[in-house]
Amino acid sequence: MSETQTNHRQTSGYRGISSELLNEAKANVGDQLKIQDGEKIYDGILIPRTELGDEHVIVIKLKSGYNAGVRVTEKTKIEITGKGGKPSFARPSVPPWREGLPRVAVISTGGTIASRVDYRTGSVEPALTAEDLYSVVPELSQIAQVTTDILYSEFSENLTTKHWSEIASKVWDYYQKGMQGVVICHGTDTMGYTGAALSFALQNLPIPVVLVGSQRSSDRPSSDAATNLIGAVSIAATSSISEVIIVMHEKTSDDYLVIHRANRARKCHTSTRDAFRSINSAPLARYNVNEKKMELLDESARKRGQSSNSALKPGFDGKVALIKFYPNMDPDVISWYVDQGVRGLVIEGTGLGHVSRYCYDSLKRAIEKGTVVGMTSQCIWGRVNMNVYYTGRDLLALGVLPLEDMIPETALVKMMWAFGQTADAKGVSELMLSNIAGEISSRRTRTAGEM
Amino acid sequence: MSETQTNHRQTSGYRGISSELLNEAKANVGDQLKIQDGEKIYDGILIPRTELGDEHVIVIKLKSGYNAGVRVTEKTKIEITGKGGKPSFARPSVPPWREGLPRVAVISTGGTIASRVDYRTGSVEPALTAEDLYSVVPELSQIAQVTTDILYSEFSENLTTKHWSEIASKVWDYYQKGMQGVVICHGTDTMGYTGAALSFALQNLPIPVVLVGSQRSSDRPSSDAATNLIGAVSIAATSSISEVIIVMHEKTSDDYLVIHRANRARKCHTSTRDAFRSINSAPLARYNVNEKKMELLDESARKRGQSSNSALKPGFDGKVALIKFYPNMDPDVISWYVDQGVRGLVIEGTGLGHVSRYCYDSLKRAIEKGTVVGMTSQCIWGRVNMNVYYTGRDLLALGVLPLEDMIPETALVKMMWAFGQTADAKGVSELMLSNIAGEISSRRTRTAGEM
Numbered sequence: 095m096s097e098t099q100t101n102h103r104q105t106s107g108y109r110g111i112s113s114e115l116l117n118e119a120k121a122n123v124g125d126q127l128k129i130q131d132g133e134k135i136y137d138g139i140l141i142p143r144t145e146l147g148d149e150h151v152i153v154i155k156l157k158s159g160y161n162a163g164v165r166v167t168e169k170t171k172i173e174i175t176g177k178g179g180k181p182s183f184a185r186p187s188v189p190p191w192r193e194g195l196p197r198v199a200v201i202s203t204g205g206t207i208a209s210r211v212d213y214r215t216g217s218v219e220p221a222l223t224a225e226d227l228y229s230v231v232p233e234l235s236q237i238a239q240v241t242t243d244i245l246y247s248e249f250s251e252n253l254t255t256k257h258w259s260e261i262a263s264k265v266w267d268y269y270q271k272g273m274q275g276v277v278i279c280h281g282t283d284t285m286g287y288t289g290a291a292l293s294f295a296l297q298n299l300p301i302p303v304v305l306v307g308s309q310r311s312s313d314r315p316s317s318d319a320a321t322n323l324i325g326a327v328s329i330a331a332t333s334s335i336s337e338v339i340i341v342m343h344e345k346t347s348d349d350y351l352v353i354h355r356a357n358r359a360r361k362c363h364t365s366t367r368d369a370f371r372s373i374n375s376a377p378l379a380r381y382n383v384n385e386k387k388m389e390l391l392d393e394s395a396r397k398r399g400q401s402s403n404s405a406l407k408p409g410f411d412g413k414v415a416l417i418k419f420y421p422n423m424d425p426d427v428i429s430w431y432v433d434q435g436v437r438g439l440v441i442e443g444t445g446l447g448h449v450s451r452y453c454y455d456s457l458k459r460a461i462e463k464g465t466v467v468g469m470t471s472q473c474i475w476g477r478v479n480m481n482v483y484y485t486g487r488d489l490l491a492l493g494v495l496p497l498e499d500m501i502p503e504t505a506l507v508k509m510m511w512a513f514g515q516t517a518d519a520k521g522v523s524e525l526m527l528s529n530i531a532g533e534i535s536s537r538r539t540r541t542a543g544e545m
Numbered sequence: 546m547s548e549t550q551t552n553h554r555q556t557s558g559y560r561g562i563s564s565e566l567l568n569e570a571k572a573n574v575g576d577q578l579k580i581q582d583g584e585k586i587y588d589g590i591l592i593p594r595t596e597l598g599d600e601h602v603i604v605i606k607l608k609s610g611y612n613a614g615v616r617v618t619e620k621t622k623i624e625i626t627g628k629g630g631k632p633s634f635a636r637p638s639v640p641p642w643r644e645g646l647p648r649v650a651v652i653s654t655g656g657t658i659a660s661r662v663d664y665r666t667g668s669v670e671p672a673l674t675a676e677d678l679y680s681v682v683p684e685l686s687q688i689a690q691v692t693t694d695i696l697y698s699e700f701s702e703n704l705t706t707k708h709w710s711e712i713a714s715k716v717w718d719y720y721q722k723g724m725q726g727v728v729i730c731h732g733t734d735t736m737g738y739t740g741a742a743l744s745f746a747l748q749n750l751p752i753p754v755v756l757v758g759s760q761r762s763s764d765r766p767s768s769d770a771a772t773n774l775i776g777a778v779s780i781a782a783t784s785s786i787s788e789v790i791i792v793m794h795e796k797t798s799d800d801y802l803v804i805h806r807a808n809r810a811r812k813c814h815t816s817t818r819d820a821f822r823s824i825n826s827a828p829l830a831r832y833n834v835n836e837k838k839m840e841l842l843d844e845s846a847r848k849r850g851q852s853s854n855s856a857l858k859p860g861f862d863g864k865v866a867l868i869k870f871y872p873n874m875d876p877d878v879i880s881w882y883v884d885q886g887v888r889g890l891v892i893e894g895t896g897l898g899h900v901s902r903y904c905y906d907s908l909k910r911a912i913e914k915g916t917v918v919g920m921t922s923q924c925i926w927g928r929v930n931m932n933v934y935y936t937g938r939d940l941l942a943l944g945v946l947p948l949e950d951m952i953p954e955t956a957l958v959k960m961m962w963a964f965g966q967t968a969d970a971k972g973v974s975e976l977m978l979s980n981i982a983g984e985i986s987s988r989r990t991r992t993a994g995e996m
Contacts, residue, residue, distance in 0.1 A: 283895035364927030476815025
């Protein structure tokens, strides 16, 4: 838990004019307010404010479930239309284990799925422990003997390579202890990055490693938290797949979940429940929520129980940068990164893998200094092909690596992982061009030699 | 035309062992070769090599139309299986204008659609002028009185704000001269960026401004060049829409083209012909290629002939940077950009518009120094909403602007344009949050005040 987050929960955070108006109205966090400013009227529950906030803004939770900031002046009128109750969250008792069920570890790292809603304020707090989850979703006890573990309570945008290493090691421990599957509750913002990291750090495990998240917190009628968690535990307990996977809604309806190979998956929508998509490959499987059955979509998915060559390789070196190219990009940013000691660069080029010729000198210098430079495409879908145009061939000639059909995010994570395995640029380049965990497809039209 | 490109066309570029092998075989560029290395045999037409190239690689054009680099050693055997002919491209005569047809200007900037294929080598050269295009596609003379104009011969990854200004001014000139529509042939790599730029620089024109490109050069059976160009000229000549639009294949088949509002469109696939997608909005219209008819999909599209408030605003200030956030991103890159004199930053955050808290200090410093910082989402689809989580509220409190549902590329271009209109950060912020040319949708659930 970050200090900032802890602070937020201990004070309403209002100051200046906002604080005066709220004091005058005797309003507390959690109260239902009517805020009138001239002809405009806003109704909602008062929620705490960040200390950094503009003192002219009061934040309320609207009926829709969304929060809104209302700009106030000295003339604004505030009226209490309902008093907030006391916090209503009380943890139910933990259900007992049932004999004979598979054993599954549920690791909580934070994010919306692991959020406790403060029912008083409607504010989403990253505080639900795995144990809370288990209690709140008692269906889990019908599916597996669940061991819960609170690793972090972080919004996923704050996770780094350090966390990836720790999560990988934790999963490895549970595998060694005989768990039939491991579930990781994770914020959706960077779930794709963490999933890719685990796919490289946890190689050839004979059990599924399931990342699961939620796009809507459990205080909203449309929440996907319980459905996703139940599905994830069920898949971890019984599925025939033993890869690192991401389980989320397949469509906006609750009927199906979809199982993505984690290093192929990408959050493609800010808010819908089916935000994740498999890129450049079909999802591995679909899970029928009502029938509790999995339908395999990709026969090449690694099967449960194959335990040869299982390995934990948790090293990451975060000194790798992602640069998205755009018109007028200052090529000096490439040199700046190199001078900062960055060891690898993943470029999100345009189209088949291009940048402007104004970048050539900086790239040449970077590569001469031993930096590994890989090319991906900001198109997201498709494969880089740097043999078609002069730009691509020039970049290949400079030593830029064409990273096939890896998505940029996975390419970045993989390069961080590769530098965690070897300090040697040549070794890293070889790893980058090898298919380690299904992150690269073979070319459909592969016809001739390498370049 | 860049020097590099010119050089490439004048020499085969091979050196070292490649050159020796080719000399030994008496092979010239354009010859059909059989290259045998151990058990591997490659067949294709020899094409010129970049001077920067690895001397162990010979590039051939395969039957599939793709180029491939073949690694050679001293033991490699090369055999000529067919001699290359002389260049077969001869420009047909320009067809005469037909009375009574609408007048359309076709501006050529380069890219695959404006590429002349060197039939001798199969290499794609950005050398086809608008006049060549007109001659090669004589159908155009049935549709409009076409005026052609070669502005550049550039791969689009090399275009910058300077080019955007010049293209906008050129279009404005043709509008003033009474053209019923203007077509811009453009490389697809950055067509979305240029399209967004024109949508801000050319306001409320009463005629359509059509960007068109091609994903497959005209030497390939699957080329979309002619279909797209004929469609673009037809739409420029007669369509009821008068916005800045992108016209490309709707699907992989040739039956329909799709008309995107340019500032909503994004190249989403490296190679398919239907690579462009409208993001966060439906396409404006569909064009039936066989029936030569347009079907309007968005009634809100600006209609042809509305000439009030038409304006040319071609100023851009390129000192704006795009930063895609990722785990372990060095927050100092933000400060580096600010110290380089960058006036605005567009962040591609995660999810609803987040970055790690490790970035707060750098962002605070940037904003205190007067840098305008806008937030978009790397999800691409959806809208940022920075009121839901503490991270978002913290960023709002720091002064980060939530850029609604603008795609990051359009937000970047718009900020470059905004700084071309006013030096004042407040003025730029206001422009960024205003819907100038359909680049922002109103919220479906808009309910309360601003933040």
